[in-house]
Amino acid sequence: MSEKDLINWLRERLAKQPKSVLVGSGPDDCAIVDSSGIERLAITTDTILEGTHFSPDDSPEDIGWKAVAVNLSDLAASGCKPLWGVIGVGLQRGKGSAWAKKLAEGMFEAAEKYGLAITGGDTTSGTGPTSICVTVIGTPYGKAPLLRSGAKPGDVIAVTGHLGGSISGRHLRPIPRLLEIEKILEIANINACMDISDGVSLDLSRMMNESKCGALILEKLIPVSDDAQKLSASDGMPAVKHALNDGEDFELLFTIAEDSWSTLSGKWRECGYETAITRIGSVTEDTDILIELPDGSKTKLSPEGYLHEF
Amino acid sequence: MSEKDLINWLRERLAKQPKSVLVGSGPDDCAIVDSSGIERLAITTDTILEGTHFSPDDSPEDIGWKAVAVNLSDLAASGCKPLWGVIGVGLQRGKGSAWAKKLAEGMFEAAEKYGLAITGGDTTSGTGPTSICVTVIGTPYGKAPLLRSGAKPGDVIAVTGHLGGSISGRHLRPIPRLLEIEKILEIANINACMDISDGVSLDLSRMMNESKCGALILEKLIPVSDDAQKLSASDGMPAVKHALNDGEDFELLFTIAEDSWSTLSGKWRECGYETAITRIGSVTEDTDILIELPDGSKTKLSPEGYLHEF
Numbered sequence A, B: 001m002s003e004k005d006l007i008n009w010l011r012e013r014l015a016k017q018p019k020s021v022l023v024g025s026g027p028d029d030c031a032i033v034d035s036s037g038i039e040r041l042a043i044t045t046d047t048i049l050e051g052t053h054f055s056p057d058d059s060p061e062d063i064g065w066k067a068v069a070v071n072l073s074d075l076a077a078s079g080c081k082p083l084w085g086v087i088g089v090g091l092q093r094g095k096g097s098a099w100a101k102k103l104a105e106g107m108f109e110a111a112e113k114y115g116l117a118i119t120g121g122d123t124t125s126g127t128g129p130t131s132i133c134v135t136v137i138g139t140p141y142g143k144a145p146l147l148r149s150g151a152k153p154g155d156v157i158a159v160t161g162h163l164g165g166s167i168s169g170r171h172l173r174p175i176p177r178l179l180e181i182e183k184i185l186e187i188a189n190i191n192a193c194m195d196i197s198d199g200v201s202l203d204l205s206r207m208m209n210e211s212k213c214g215a216l217i218l219e220k221l222i223p224v225s226d227d228a229q230k231l232s233a234s235d236g237m238p239a240v241k242h243a244l245n246d247g248e249d250f251e252l253l254f255t256i257a258e259d260s261w262s263t264l265s266g267k268w269r270e271c272g273y274e275t276a277i278t279r280i281g282s283v284t285e286d287t288d289i290l291i292e293l294p295d296g297s298k299t300k301l302s303p304e305g306y307l308h309e310f
Helices: A003-013 A060-077 A097-113 A178-187 A200-211 A226-235 A239-245 A258-271 B003-013 B060-077 B097-113 B178-187 B200-211 B226-235 B239-245 B258-271
Strands: A021-023 A031-034 A040-049 A080-092 A117-126 A131-140 A156-160 A192-195 A214-218 A252-256 A277-284 A289-292 A298-300 B021-023 B031-034 B040-049 B080-092 B117-126 B131-140 B156-160 B192-195 B214-218 B252-256 B277-284 B289-292 B298-300
Touching: A003 A097, A003 A117, A031 A080, A031 A117, A040 A060, A040 B080, A040 B117, A040 B131, A060 A080, A060 A097, A060 A131, A060 A178, A060 A192, A080 A097, A080 A178, A080 B040, A080 B131, A097 A117, A117 B040, A131 B040, A131 B080, A131 B131, A156 A258, A178 A252, A178 A258, A192 A200, A200 A214, A200 A239, A200 A252, A200 A277, A200 A289, A226 A239, A252 A258, A258 A277, B003 B097, B003 B117, B031 B080, B031 B117, B040 B060, B060 B080, B060 B097, B060 B131, B060 B178, B060 B192, B080 B097, B080 B178, B097 B117, B156 B258, B178 B252, B178 B258, B192 B200, B200 B214, B200 B239, B200 B252, B200 B277, B200 B289, B226 B239, B252 B258, B258 B277
Parallel strands: A080 A117, A214 A289, B080 B117, B214 B289
Antiparallel strands: A021 A031, A031 B040, A040 A131, A040 B031, A080 A131, A156 A252, A156 A277, A192 A252, A214 A277, A289 A298, B021 B031, B040 B131, B080 B131, B156 B252, B156 B277, B192 B252, B214 B277, B289 B298
16 A cells, blocks of 8 residues: 555545544645634643554554553643644554554544544654654643642642553553543642653652652552552562552542542542542652551652663 | 653753743643634644664754754645644664754754744654654644645746755755745735645645646746756756656745736845745646646656655
8 A cells, every 4th residue: 555545545534523623634734723712732742662662463453542542641641631633653664554554543543532633644654663653732621731740748649540560451552531630620629640651659759859849658558450460460579569660551640639639539439430539648848759568667669660761 | 861861951951932832841741832812723743764764874963953844844835834843752772862962952953943842742762763753833824824725727836946856965954935935925825835845746746636726837947956957967867857856855836826926926036035936837727737848848747756655
């Protein structure tokens, strides 16, 4: 399949656009969208690479889903709803049309599920492993976007979902917590938010660094995923270590005032949402990041999440 | 240099932002920008790959410039001024900090020259050749964005600059024709526009296909670059063939009503702009794309520009 054939297929697939997309970039150099009345935009981009973020054996639908979903997770972390997205694919030459189409299908599936209009993109081919770069634009659900720097001493630290062991499969089908953050913001104000992409131990230290605060979390409160439990049974590492340090959970880590937490946790149960929200600790004035072990002793939490090295 | 060190350096470099950037995405999951009062946004993305669009021996500053400039060229083609951009880099592991910094410097150079605020990005590393994906957002200089589909029978077909032979060096330092399109739109309305990335013979056929028209261009009018002349002297291919078919000129191809062209070409000389604008032919009702040779005979212009194959 030539570039032209793939582009023609994509153009048909992209024909149904929401009203805000005035011109899709299929035929044109740029997509044109209607941004009237929108005061604030959130912009984010994420690149995923074959060999680093996915393997050549993963299903192209899953890879496509992941490429879009990790960006939607960044929007969720900023408390923003998805509007428009563009996709850049550097395809390994010889991947073939069937593969590229399935990749696109996975992307469209994630985009449509969460109301993102894919307005265009760029496909090119090269000799190296496939690289996929998705950029998304959104706007705050509430009045203001959420930042990492807003945590205040005394805040409750909470997370969505259950942590660890995403490598068993969840890492390819991450669920951006858009529905959850929209609902949370309907119920209460939160002070700081981010998504957990490199393990909560590392990401919590990043948030506290931005907020110039510290944290005390309780090991017994960490919501450990079933995947982390299973992994622990096979590799012998405590499941809670997986929950603290494994990458690619894409759950939300947020801080919220104590009284707002009472309101939120009370109403959350009533909502009947499947995704748990769990208090794991508190923000402290002191900038250390501590963890209280089950025996009651406290120790520094060393960030052991995934660090990329060039 | 770790990801953290590079990010810290980038954060300092990104600290000076125009007023519209409320939060750079350095520390946060998304950048937040002020879009109040902006009715239309143009969005485009381009990926460049090592081995396809640049070689490992090219200077990282040039590669960085190119990655940004090809996107700015798309904005120019749509008659839009740059606002915000984000960058995704999939760096080949082991490239090293000096290389990555120089790459970023080339990006900042292009961005600053043309008023683009780089609001953030994503750096990751992998085993394959380096891939660079830049996404830019702009807004029309005039009332409406320019499209490929607006050409009308009787329109003058014109190009900026001189064509062909970009491979001799210009392809790494393309000049987005933003200043030129802004000036052109101050003087006259134009009907259709695109940038010439895959050779004018191929790109003209794309524009006419979108506009459901044809074209007659005159070989003797094609503005042949010095690079194309030199290449011709060494490879024996006629220089005009290089001008018609070589990729990566990043000049603008546009159509304009005859009387508007008279106004534009008259005033253009007065402006004292260095970049030439040259009439190369006319839009026709019939959908064939023809070229008149120097002997007065007409023949179909076969699109011989660069086509990517998967």
